[in-house]
Amino acid sequence: MSRRWLIGIYEDEAKVLAAVTGLRGAGWQVHDVYSPYPMPGLEKALGLKHSRLGWVAFLGAMAGVFGMLATELYVAVVAWPVNIGGRPFASIPAFFPPMFEAGVLAAALGTVGALLYVCRLYPGQDVEIEIPDVNDHRFAVALDADQAPQAAAKILAQLRKSGAVEVLDKQGVAQ
Amino acid sequence: MQQEHAVIDPIDEPLVQGNKTLQQVTRDVADHLDQPSSKAWWVGLGISASALALGGLCILYLMTYGIGTIGKNKTIGWGFLITNFVFWVGIGHAGTLISAILYLLRQKWRTSVNRSAEAMTLIAVMCAGLFPLMHMGRPWLFYYLMPYPNTRGSLWMNFRSPLVWDMLAISTYFTVSAVFWYLGLIPDLATLRDRATSKVKKAVYTLMAFGWNGSGRAWHRYELVYLILAGLATPLVLSVHSVVSFDFATSLIPGWHTTILPPYFVAGAIFSGFAMVLTLMLVARKTMHFEEYITQRHIDAMTKVILLTSMLVGLAYLSEFFVAWYSGSRYEQFHFLNRFFGPDGWWAWVMYGCNMVVPQVLWFRKVRENLVLVFIISLLVNVGMWFERWVIIVSSLQADYLPSSWNFYRPTIFDFGVMLGSFGLFFTLFLLFAKFLPMIAIAEIKHEVAHGGHAIKHGEAA
Numbered sequence: 001m002s003r004r005w006l007i008g009i010y011e012d013e014a015k016v017l018a019a020v021t022g023l024r025g026a027g028w029q030v031h032d033v034y035s036p037y038p039m040p041g042l043e044k045a046l047g048l049k050h051s052r053l054g055w056v057a058f059l060g061a062m063a064g065v066f067g068m069l070a071t072e073l074y075v076a077v078v079a080w081p082v083n084i085g086g087r088p089f090a091s092i093p094a095f096f097p098p099m100f101e102a103g104v105l106a107a108a109l110g111t112v113g114a115l116l117y118v119c120r121l122y123p124g125q126d127v128e129i130e131i132p133d134v135n136d137h138r139f140a141v142a143l144d145a146d147q148a149p150q151a152a153a154k155i156l157a158q159l160r161k162s163g164a165v166e167v168l169d170k171q172g173v174a175q
Numbered sequence: 176m177q178q179e180h181a182v183i184d185p186i187d188e189p190l191v192q193g194n195k196t197l198q199q200v201t202r203d204v205a206d207h208l209d210q211p212s213s214k215a216w217w218v219g220l221g222i223s224a225s226a227l228a229l230g231g232l233c234i235l236y237l238m239t240y241g242i243g244t245i246g247k248n249k250t251i252g253w254g255f256l257i258t259n260f261v262f263w264v265g266i267g268h269a270g271t272l273i274s275a276i277l278y279l280l281r282q283k284w285r286t287s288v289n290r291s292a293e294a295m296t297l298i299a300v301m302c303a304g305l306f307p308l309m310h311m312g313r314p315w316l317f318y319y320l321m322p323y324p325n326t327r328g329s330l331w332m333n334f335r336s337p338l339v340w341d342m343l344a345i346s347t348y349f350t351v352s353a354v355f356w357y358l359g360l361i362p363d364l365a366t367l368r369d370r371a372t373s374k375v376k377k378a379v380y381t382l383m384a385f386g387w388n389g390s391g392r393a394w395h396r397y398e399l400v401y402l403i404l405a406g407l408a409t410p411l412v413l414s415v416h417s418v419v420s421f422d423f424a425t426s427l428i429p430g431w432h433t434t435i436l437p438p439y440f441v442a443g444a445i446f447s448g449f450a451m452v453l454t455l456m457l458v459a460r461k462t463m464h465f466e467e468y469i470t471q472r473h474i475d476a477m478t479k480v481i482l483l484t485s486m487l488v489g490l491a492y493l494s495e496f497f498v499a500w501y502s503g504s505r506y507e508q509f510h511f512l513n514r515f516f517g518p519d520g521w522w523a524w525v526m527y528g529c530n531m532v533v534p535q536v537l538w539f540r541k542v543r544e545n546l547v548l549v550f551i552i553s554l555l556v557n558v559g560m561w562f563e564r565w566v567i568i569v570s571s572l573q574a575d576y577l578p579s580s581w582n583f584y585r586p587t588i589f590d591f592g593v594m595l596g597s598f599g600l601f602f603t604l605f606l607l608f609a610k611f612l613p614m615i616a617i618a619e620i621k622h623e624v625a626h627g628g629h630a631i632k633h634g635e636a637a
Contacts, residue, residue, distance in 0.1 A: 032390045032391055033390070033391035036362075036366070038394040038397070039394070040626065042391045043395050046391055051396045097414070098334055098340060107403075108408075115396055118396065119392070123383070125385050128388060
């Protein structure tokens with residue numbers, strides 16, 4: 001599906017934040033903002049909620065730790081019990097280092113996997129909206145024109161007024 | 176009472192010199208990726224690839240005729256190979272310290288060096304992994320260490336063994352470091368993709384950049400995940416060398432059987448790793464003209480970390496002596512006397528000299544600002560730390576409880592060949608990294624340039 005995007009390109013970070021606040025204040029939905037580095041204060045301007053990826057890390061860590069403990073207990077008690085001078089088969093303290101490593105591994109892989117999934121980042125993925133120089137030195141604000149097709153000119157005017165050095169009205173691939 | 180201060184805080188000094196625009200940052204880091212390689216690069220690659228090839232031949236010989244071709248014997252089963260393993264794992268630690276721990280501590284200067292330090296970590300862990308594999312004698316059976324139901328009985332590994340912990344720790348460390356490094360690379364790969372002119376480069380960078388387009392929603396999550404990974408990598412890096420030290424500390428050999436080994440190993444790892452980072456960075460900043468990004472301030476900070484960890488390591492050495500004396504164990508006491516005054520006592524003098532004494536000159540600003548001296552010190556620290564592992568492993572094994580089994584370890588040409596090969600692998604991969612990937616984290620530097628306390632000139636070309 002192809003969508004129509006209204007894009008304002010900026011050269012000054014502060015103007016971007018003001019523009020986003022202004023556009024949202026005027027009742028428009030801002031699709032996204034593009035910048036060469038993470039902009040402080042953007043999540044507030046865009047009204048983004050706190051990400052829940054921290055929970056993924058927590059669940060991953062728990063899965064790793066207890067999954068490894070279960071594996072170790074199964075191996076050392078059920079599948080391959082070795083009697084070493086009568087010591088207990090379930091020698092929990094000695095099981096901690098593998099549990100720790102498995103916890104870290106599962107948390108890290110789980111969190112990064114979830115990030116790539118929710119941000120739709122895959123190897124060879126096409127860029128959603130191609131905007132020149134946003135990974136270099138420029139900033140951009142993109143709005144979905146379909147939210148109010150007849151008001152496109154008005155939105156473009158507001159983008160220009162907020163300090164955009166260039167405005168684009170282009171078709172892009174939506175995901 | 177309120178008073179106006181006109182104090183210039185040295186911390187506020189800009190991280191990157193030269194009042195860069197965002198565009199300039201991209202160009203400074205990425206331009207050399209488009210240019211034909213310099214002569215120095217080719218010479219470096221030629222030397223390191225030859226060393227790697229020579230090491231490969233030695234490994235082939237080792238595998239064909241068995242590990243009796245290296246200097247191991249009945250008494251000393253861990254020698255050169257395990258020394259090199261511990262040495263390389265230690266080198267890797269500085270990268271994670273810089274990328275994760277300094278990030279959590281908000282040490283902004285890390286930004287210029289974190290990318291290459293992380294690459295160094297990955298490569299060093301690869302080099303490290305080579306040695307236990309060869310040490311096995313039958314490396315093609317390495318998968319016996321993996322926990323999975325199998326047709327061998329089902330013969331599981333022993334989860335109580337420090338060697339199994341070690342395998343799990345190192346492989347986790349490698350995986351997490353690789354993920355952390357790649358996550359940091361994604362925005363920069365997108366920058367490279369957007370400026371690539373050749374078709375091949377464009378295709379490769381498109382594949383690698385995962386469709387990154389600097390979306391604010393993505394950055395928002397990305398920053399959180401970066402923080403989480405830093406939080407995970409911090410205990411991980413401390414655990415890795417602790418677990419390596421368990422290989423020794425859980426045994427009963429004099430000189431190994433001591434509870435101080437985990438912090439001692441971690442401090443030593445950071446010490447040697449920072450020395451290696453300095454060695455690499457001093458060469459890279461000169462040859463690749465990164466003087467405005469890796470400034471005197473960075474070198475100063477790194478030399479101070481070396482000084483601090485040198486003293487931590489020194490404290491651990493002294494505690495070791497004290498405990499040997501205070502424990503009243505004749506075997507421990509003999510071991511430490513033998514370490515210094517035994518037939519191979521010079522190893523210990525090299526170790527203590529390079530690790531405890533030489534770095535003390537870094538107290539002087541004049542020395543820290545003399546890059547030739549800093550370079551020499553960083554090399555000496557690496558020599559010293561290599562000898563530390565060598566002393567711990569070999570001098571402990573060569574004379575333990577039973578004098579009739581005492582023996583010497585005399586490395587053969589194959590020991591040296593394999594070690595040379597690991598240095599070849601290290602420098603070959605590092606040179607390839609410097610050639611094909613941005614050595615400095617472009618997006619992070621831009622953030623520093625824009626928010627690092629000095630005005631930014633927007634837009635205009637340099």
